[in-house]
Amino acid sequence: GNSVTQMEGPVTLSEEAFLTINCTYTATGYPSLFWYVQYPGEGLQLLLKATKADDKGSNKGFEATYRKETTSFHLEKGSVQVSDSAVYFCALSEKGQGAQKLVFGQGTRLTINP
């Protein structure tokens, strides 16, 4: 079946550092790809998405490019802030039982120190 593998955490960086969180996937067909963020005590929020190969999703300074040839969707940010501390989930959507389902990676906890 479809699956998502994320870079293991936790990741700790200093403020203004460059961030990369790796994500690779296995899927039949052409799924949409997502990054979700979970701030402490809150639910998951959609951070960005890409629906087809070579699409780049971006939001709040974060970017990820849908790479079909490497089956990857790595998350990057040029200069992180303390407020970016959260858990990040990579996910893909697959059709199942009449509804689009999300398959998640295991999550990567990011801590940014001032």
Next chain:
Amino acid sequence: GAVVSQHPSWVICKSGTSVKIECRSLDFQATTMFWYRQFPKQSLMLMATSNEGSKATYEQGVEKDKFLINHASLTLSTLTVTSAHPEDSSFYICSARRRAGGASEAFFGQGTRLTVV
């Protein structure tokens, strides 16, 4: 963005009792809601897909008689953990899709931490 509210945010119950968790879409109609379970340091695992007015569709390995799901209206779905045991202790998260269709964004509740003692 749209708001999904989950209640309670945490609950402690005795082994053998049942616990109900509510998931509400506050400002939109959700024809489809999803229930996930998250173990510590692990990913969200889909338990079931709930469609308003019909029976939930459970993922392989999820006991439907143990995890009862009801989606009685376009804004409310409930998950009842029946005869809870310590191994049911986990973080349960719901998400809801807008009525607009299968490709629409899913919005997540803040999760419910269940501890069975």
